[in-house]
């Protein structure tokens with residue numbers, strides 16, 4: 001399963017948020033989408049998930065255009081948005097059952113999938129608790145379980161660790177990396193936190209709506225001349241040093 005983004009551009013009225021964005025996601029790999037605030041990450045997610053209609057360019061899933069086959073393309077994608085969309089007054093299972101029914105999954109199959117995904121996220125013991133009683137990290141795990149219910153082969157996560165403490169962030173990041181290893185799921189993880197990225201991760205560095213770098217994280221360090229990812233990120237996304245990084 002690959003995603004190919006080709007010549008993607010998007011404007012909010014006169015404000016151009018993305019310009020000529022191109023990249024490829026490889027099957028079963030963890031990719032980090034990084035960029036400072038306002039770089040265009042959320043806009044890109046909105047296009048990948050069909051929340052916004054495409055303006056310029058196209059997105060292909062295994063060669064299939066999401067413009068031409070939006071429904072079948074969407075079946076292959078699971079999404080965790082930046083803002084939580086769980087119903088706080090429903091239990092974990094009720095939230096997941098509702099989502100499964102939206103995907104047309106039978107209740108028997110849904111229960112099987114819910115058990116499987118909650119087990120994987122180490123949340124099975126909390127299945128009958130109201131979401132309101134869960135901490136932020138556990139709510140995020142439920143959202144990841146929910147995104148996987150319809151067995152997608154691509155998982156998109158838009159800054160999923162916002163507001164979580166470092167330990168919880170790390171645990172969640174490891175959970176998602178395991179999905180790549182165990183299930184061959186292709187992941188796009190948007191973040192502006194460099195500690196969530198490994199040196200050998202493929203990264204897509206977005207800055208002011210354009211791709212500044214599409215390479216391994218180690219290459220970002222080399223290109224910047226810095227010693228670590230955090231310094232490299234700041235150097236490359238500082239407007240004064242913009243250009244010459246590609």
Ligand SMILES: Nc1ncnc2c1ncn2[C@@H]1O[C@H](COP(=O)(O)OP(=O)(O)OP(=O)(O)O)[C@@H](O)[C@H]1O
Nearest residue numbers: 012015016017035036037038039040041042043044
């Ligand atoms: N509804 C909107 N109307 C006008 N401009 C917008 C709108 N949404 C986003 N923008 C602008 O488009 C650009 C890209 O925004 P976007 O939210 O995609 O960036 P981001 O990288 O996700 O940032 P953040 O990390 O802050 O969410 C920014 O300059 C932003 O101000």
